[in-house]
Amino acid sequence: MRRIGILVFCVVVALLIVIPPMANGYYRSLFYITLLYVALAYGWNVISGYAGYFSFGQVTFFGLGAYVTAIVVTKTPLPWEIGALLGGVVSAAFAVPLGYLMLRLRGPFFALGMLGLARTLQVAANSMGITGGGQGLFLPPGSNALSVYYWTLAIAVLAFAGTWLIDHSAFGLRLQALREDEQVAATLGVHVTTQKVYAFIISAAIPGLLGGGYAWYLTYVNPVSVFSTSIDLQAVAMTILGGIGTVWGPLIGGVLISQISEALAAQYPQAFLMIFGGLVVALLVFLPRGIAPACAAALSRRRARAKPAEART
Amino acid sequence: MSAPLLVVDNVTRTFGGVRALDGVSLEIREGEIVSIIGPNGAGKTTLFNIVSGVLRPTSGDVRFMDRSIVGWSPQRIAAAGIARTYQIARPFVRLSVLDNVAVGALTHERTLERARAAAREVLEMTGLAPYADRPASDLTITQRKRLEAARALALRPKLLLLDEVMAGLTPTEIDAMAVFIEQLRERGIAAIGGVEHVMRVVMKISHRIVVLDFGKTIADGTPAEIAADPRVGEAYFGTSLEEASAS
Numbered sequence: 001m002r003r004i005g006i007l008v009f010c011v012v013v014a015l016l017i018v019i020p021p022m023a024n025g026y027y028r029s030l031f032y033i034t035l036l037y038v039a040l041a042y043g044w045n046v047i048s049g050y051a052g053y054f055s056f057g058q059v060t061f062f063g064l065g066a067y068v069t070a071i072v073v074t075k076t077p078l079p080w081e082i083g084a085l086l087g088g089v090v091s092a093a094f095a096v097p098l099g100y101l102m103l104r105l106r107g108p109f110f111a112l113g114m115l116g117l118a119r120t121l122q123v124a125a126n127s128m129g130i131t132g133g134g135q136g137l138f139l140p141p142g143s144n145a146l147s148v149y150y151w152t153l154a155i156a157v158l159a160f161a162g163t164w165l166i167d168h169s170a171f172g173l174r175l176q177a178l179r180e181d182e183q184v185a186a187t188l189g190v191h192v193t194t195q196k197v198y199a200f201i202i203s204a205a206i207p208g209l210l211g212g213g214y215a216w217y218l219t220y221v222n223p224v225s226v227f228s229t230s231i232d233l234q235a236v237a238m239t240i241l242g243g244i245g246t247v248w249g250p251l252i253g254g255v256l257i258s259q260i261s262e263a264l265a266a267q268y269p270q271a272f273l274m275i276f277g278g279l280v281v282a283l284l285v286f287l288p289r290g291i292a293p294a295c296a297a298a299l300s301r302r303r304a305r306a307k308p309a310e311a312r313t
Numbered sequence: 314m315s316a317p318l319l320v321v322d323n324v325t326r327t328f329g330g331v332r333a334l335d336g337v338s339l340e341i342r343e344g345e346i347v348s349i350i351g352p353n354g355a356g357k358t359t360l361f362n363i364v365s366g367v368l369r370p371t372s373g374d375v376r377f378m379d380r381s382i383v384g385w386s387p388q389r390i391a392a393a394g395i396a397r398t399y400q401i402a403r404p405f406v407r408l409s410v411l412d413n414v415a416v417g418a419l420t421h422e423r424t425l426e427r428a429r430a431a432a433r434e435v436l437e438m439t440g441l442a443p444y445a446d447r448p449a450s451d452l453t454i455t456q457r458k459r460l461e462a463a464r465a466l467a468l469r470p471k472l473l474l475l476d477e478v479m480a481g482l483t484p485t486e487i488d489a490m491a492v493f494i495e496q497l498r499e500r501g502i503a504a505i506g507g508v509e510h511v512m513r514v515v516m517k518i519s520h521r522i523v524v525l526d527f528g529k530t531i532a533d534g535t536p537a538e539i540a541a542d543p544r545v546g547e548a549y550f551g552t553s554l555e556e557a558s559a560s
């Protein structure tokens with residue numbers, strides 16, 4: 001079972017490497033946007049899915065990565081990849097003090113705190129000179145979108161593999177334990193604060209690394225576009241629909257939502273949002289824990305039927 | 314005589330104007346089983362919360378193996394060898410029974426595989442092995458109580474704080490829990506049990522009994538001494554303790 005999984009994974013990654021250079025611009029950007037959201041969903045899934053701290057402000061780090069990259073390419077001769085990498089490093093570093101501060105808040109207070117943080121950075125970007133104020137920054141045009149695509153593919157693959165590792169590690173179990181009951185986890189020896197901050201750093205580094213690619217792809221950053229709450233909300237919706245706190249959830253939800261919304265937008269440009277919203281509601285009503293857990297449950301039921309039923313004790 | 318494992322030294326804890334604990338002192342030695350009895354609100358759970366680091370005492374000191382643990386985080390106290398259960402079982406409902414127990418084992422095992430192997434052993438001991446791969450939400454109340462104990466044991470503690478492990482159990486289950494507690498001594502684990510009722514079992518398995526009332530220790534001695542203590546028998550139970558324990 002696992003061997004088949006690894007094989008499928010390798011084939012899919014190979015196809016994702018080979019196809020886009022041959023595809024036209026429309027499909028290339030569809031591939032890019034899909035992968036971008038899948039990777040963002042994986043980033044959100046660590047702090048919010050595994051550790052249970054719902055964040056509505058991880059876009060803070062996406063915007064930070066985008067601005068760091070824009071500043072690097074406009075003010076220095078360095079390539080955008082260095083800027084994007086630096087964006088990831090800055091985001092991760094920023095997440096350390098921020099994590100210790102913000103993760104004292106729980107539930108809706110943490111979610112709203114993070115939402116507020118994104119707005120704070122948006123306002124800061126709007127009013128500072130180095131960020132170009134409300135006008136934003138223009139990056140050199142005629143950029144190579146394919147390099148952005150590969151950058152994003154690499155991060156998405158790493159985010160997926162990293163999530164698999166977390167799910168199968170002591171770290172992942174500690175995160176899930178503190179998600180279920182923080183006080184009990186602490187009395188069972190879990191260093192709750194440290195584990196939460198680690199999760200927060202991972203969930204900051206991923207959007208931080210992705211932001212730079214987005215800036216290069218758009219050739220333009222401004223406070224509204226890269227700190228937009230709708231970026232966060234899409235990643236959140238994808239993860240919840242696919243299965244929050246699971247390895248496959250962000251991938252399933254991310255691919256499904258971006259493809260369906262794209263197809264609907266092309267077919268029914270007027271009614272698209274209405275149909276799409278209805279679909280999301282229907283899915284959540286029938287599969288409240290998401291698609292991945294529902295599939296896993298169906299699979300284990302089939303396996304249980306295949307085996308002669310063991311005596312239930 | 315060996316030095317005490319745990320010393321609670323004149324601990325007071327107030328919540329606003331309420332003195333939940335008022336100058337409580339007690340000692341427990343290695344392998345000893347001490348029961349703290351007292352009615353609801355006597356301060357048992359507050360005492361457990363202070364010893365396990367969930368709360369800090371307003372004044373007084375708590376020493377474990379000759380070191381003051383006041384101000385230590387719960388996880389540090391857990392790793393040092395004090396495990397606790399909760400009065401109302403608080404399983405990680407979305408995790409498997411095995412993983413519930415493996416969390417505690419991670420304090421001494423580095424990898425998840427080894428923690429799970431250690432957890433399996435504890436599940437065997439506590440009779441929960443058949444449920445290892447079920448989500449903890451599937452367990453009954455009795456099984457959840459056992460899971461509380463199993464998780465605590467997975468920490469390999471020197472001292473176990475059992476907050477009302479008998480509450481809500483049937484007489485048969487109480488006997489099974491009593492056997493379990495007596496087995497702790499064979500493993501060299503000391504235990505403090507907080508108990509509201511079930512005097513029959515308390516008299517049988519305890520080395521010592523501490524009686525708490527309104528945050529104060531009103532008696533501390535062997536079961537025989539406590540049973541003979543007129544203050545406990547009459548002022549506290551309203552009847553002699555022999556009668557109470559016979560019921």
